[in-house]
Amino acid sequence: MSYVIIGNSVAAVGAIEAIRKVDKEIRITVISDEPYSVYSRPLISEYLAGQVKEDMMGYRDPSFYEKNGVTAMLGKRVTAIDPAKKSVKLDNGEEIAYAKLLIATGGTPFVPPMKGLELGRVMTFIKMDDAKHIEEMLPELKHVVVIGAGLIGLKAAESLHHRGVKVTVVELANRVMAAVLDTDAGAIVQGALEKAGVNIITEDTVEEILGDNMGLVNGVKLKSGEALDCDAVIVAIGVIPNAGFAKESGVEVNRGIIVDDHMRTNLPDIYAAGDVTEGPDYLNGGKRVMPIWPNAYIQGKIAGFNMAGVDREFEGGLAVNSIELFGVPVVTAGLSNTESDDLEVLSSVEGDTYRKIVLRGSMVVGAVMVGNIDRAGLITGLIRDRIDVSNMRDRLLANDFGYIDFPVELRKERLGVS
Amino acid sequence: MKRVYAKEEVCIGCRLCEVYCRTEHSKSKNIIKAHKKEFPRPMARVLVEELRPVSFALQCRHCDEPACVEACITGALTKDESGRVVHDEAKCVGCWTCVLVCPHGAPQRDLERRKIAKCDLCPDRETPACVEMCPNEALVYEER
Numbered sequence: 054m055s056y057v058i059i060g061n062s063v064a065a066v067g068a069i070e071a072i073r074k075v076d077k078e079i080r081i082t083v084i085s086d087e088p089y090s091v092y093s094r095p096l097i098s099e100y101l102a103g104q105v106k107e108d109m110m111g112y113r114d115p116s117f118y119e120k121n122g123v124t125a126m127l128g129k130r131v132t133a134i135d136p137a138k139k140s141v142k143l144d145n146g147e148e149i150a151y152a153k154l155l156i157a158t159g160g161t162p163f164v165p166p167m168k169g170l171e172l173g174r175v176m177t178f179i180k181m182d183d184a185k186h187i188e189e190m191l192p193e194l195k196h197v198v199v200i201g202a203g204l205i206g207l208k209a210a211e212s213l214h215h216r217g218v219k220v221t222v223v224e225l226a227n228r229v230m231a232a233v234l235d236t237d238a239g240a241i242v243q244g245a246l247e248k249a250g251v252n253i254i255t256e257d258t259v260e261e262i263l264g265d266n267m268g269l270v271n272g273v274k275l276k277s278g279e280a281l282d283c284d285a286v287i288v289a290i291g292v293i294p295n296a297g298f299a300k301e302s303g304v305e306v307n308r309g310i311i312v313d314d315h316m317r318t319n320l321p322d323i324y325a326a327g328d329v330t331e332g333p334d335y336l337n338g339g340k341r342v343m344p345i346w347p348n349a350y351i352q353g354k355i356a357g358f359n360m361a362g363v364d365r366e367f368e369g370g371l372a373v374n375s376i377e378l379f380g381v382p383v384v385t386a387g388l389s390n391t392e393s394d395d396l397e398v399l400s401s402v403e404g405d406t407y408r409k410i411v412l413r414g415s416m417v418v419g420a421v422m423v424g425n426i427d428r429a430g431l432i433t434g435l436i437r438d439r440i441d442v443s444n445m446r447d448r449l450l451a452n453d454f455g456y457i458d459f460p461v462e463l464r465k466e467r468l469g470v471s
Numbered sequence: 472m473k474r475v476y477a478k479e480e481v482c483i484g485c486r487l488c489e490v491y492c493r494t495e496h497s498k499s500k501n502i503i504k505a506h507k508k509e510f511p512r513p514m515a516r517v518l519v520e521e522l523r524p525v526s527f528a529l530q531c532r533h534c535d536e537p538a539c540v541e542a543c544i545t546g547a548l549t550k551d552e553s554g555r556v557v558h559d560e561a562k563c564v565g566c567w568t569c570v571l572v573c574p575h576g577a578p579q580r581d582l583e584r585r586k587i588a589k590c591d592l593c594p595d596r597e598t599p600a601c602v603e604m605c606p607n608e609a610l611v612y613e614e615r
Contacts, residue, residue, distance in 0.1 A: 067541070095544040099564055109562065112546040347542035347572060354541065373542070375568040382580075384571040426567060427580060430538075434574025437538075455576065456529060457520040467575070469476060469532065469615060 054079060056360055057141060057149055059131045060157035061085030062094060063346055064327030066113060067353025068155050068360070073121050075361045081123045082149060084141070086130040089181055090115055095346060097184035098208035102215040110181070134302035136320045153322045153360045156299055156310060157353060160292030160328035160344050169262025173269040174285040178209045179292060190285065194218045198273050198283045200259050202229040204376055206289030210251050211378055221252040221281060223259055233374055233385040234421060237400070238407050241423050245381040245405070262286050292344050294329045307331050309342040314367045316356035324360055326352035335369030336387055336418050336436075343370040371437060375426075381405065382426045386433045388419035401450050410449045415441045417449070425452050472554035473614050475592070475602055477527040482609035484526030488601035489515035495593055495600040511583035516590040517601045518579065528601060528610055530590035531556055531577040539569035539578060558589050
């Protein structure tokens with residue numbers, strides 16, 4: 054009897070920690086194609102910036118596996134699942150039997166077809182090895198083009214800028230972080246990037262990556278016709294669920310692996326969690342892919358409890374993003390940039406400080422804060438707990454919004470004060 | 472586990488809890504040096520909210536399933552065996568994800584250190600400094 058987890062990032066850790074809360078005995082095997090013990094993927098930008106060394110990248114102590122009785126099979130790739138035999142097949146031919154299986158294989162960069170992708174120094178930026186690869190070539194990089202102004206693209210741009218590399222970010226939308234920020238917030242963030250010296254081109258895209266006679270990148274051609282010289286290209290358009298092998302093995306996959314509110318897939322004893330899934334959505338119902346770190350931990354935890362026989366329901370994923378770029382903190386929660394007739398927006402802009410609250414009826418369903426983000430979690434808590442804010446509406450935009458603004462009974466209940 | 476609870480009916484908003492929290496979390500543990508001589512200045516991990524006539528002190532609730540621990544991207548926040556939510560400053564990079572997810576708004580940004588500051592329940596003391604030094608006994612440390 055063994056629980057097998059494919060993948061070795063945050064969803065796997067969430068599952069292991071949950072399983073061990075209720076079952077100290079069952080064997081757990083983790084299989085990952087990466088050779089590293091669990092590390093913080095979001096920290097690769099700090100690593101590339103030279104701000105965090107490799108030995109500080111661990112998401113858990115190196116003793117994590119031993120302490121939790123986990124057999125870690127690192128540097129091994131799962132190629133197929135055999136649901137009938139209840140085993141997984143590795144790239145070296147080995148077969149591992151499972152009593153219960155968790156697929157937590159995360160995401161993989163989305164790279165749309167374009168000319169020149171085969172050239173040297175066309176890269177993506179989501180894993181440790183990506184960061185190391187870029188770091189190694191730093192001495193040769195003078196100008197890098199980043200395709201995509203999402204979280205990953207902008208963090209990559211900031212890191213390279215810290216290392217003295219000139220960066221141009223090319224974004225198809227009309228602003229940075231268009232998935233989560235509206236135009237007002239996007240303009241503040243873009244202003245901070247440009248002030249620092251990062252070149253941002255919006256409403257354009259790379260049509261072709263150009264190479265020299267050595268097969269290395271030496272420029273890009275944009276859709277607008279403009280051409281830019283550069284030494285490398287980072288494709289940071291987005292990530293998509295890494296679900297190919299699961300699909301071939303009979304697991305139901307739409308955009309991601311379809312999971313129910315117990316993180317179960319369509320196949321018996323096979324669960325999935327994290328960026329690979331398409332799971333229940335908290336605010337809009339239905340299912341969606343939500344490749345976000347905290348969501349992956351929570352899904353992993355729910356999967357782990359259910360695998361271990363403890364019935365725990367997933368409330369649904371709530372999108373939360375926190376990023377700081379050149380000293381400007383930006384947080385978003387929930388429906389931060391959705392336009393719909395049933396949503397009401399409260400917002401205030403003061404210089405480089407922006408605060409936006411999105412309401413649906415008497416409940417908060419979204420928020421954005423730029424510049425001053427202190428105690429943002431109070432608002433996230435209102436969203437998460439579906440609290441009626443009729444009595445505190447007027448205070449939601451205040452930068453010093455606090456528990457003091459809550460109705461007294463609700464405050465006492467939340468603080469556990471009798 | 473024992474937690475700190477506020478009695479807002481008797482809190483007078485004097486903010487001595489903040490003063491003694493800073494002192495307890497300073498290098499010198501001396502009230503004058505902590506406030507006048509230490510740079511960066513230590514952060515208070517307790518926060519007084521005030522809207523006259525109501526005031527109360529708030530610190531990390533050390534939740535049973537802490538949203539901050541689940542969301543922390545570096546593993547700097549953990550829940551230890553005693554139930555405390557513990558913050559490893561060496562691992563914190565100031566990503567502020569905990570600030571965004573804590574429903575109580577408890578983690579504070581320490582902008583000079585680029586890390587968060589949060590209540591550790593004063594591991595070197597039997598009773599947290601804020602509780603012990605509150606002149607009006609508006610904070611209690613107890614199991615509920």
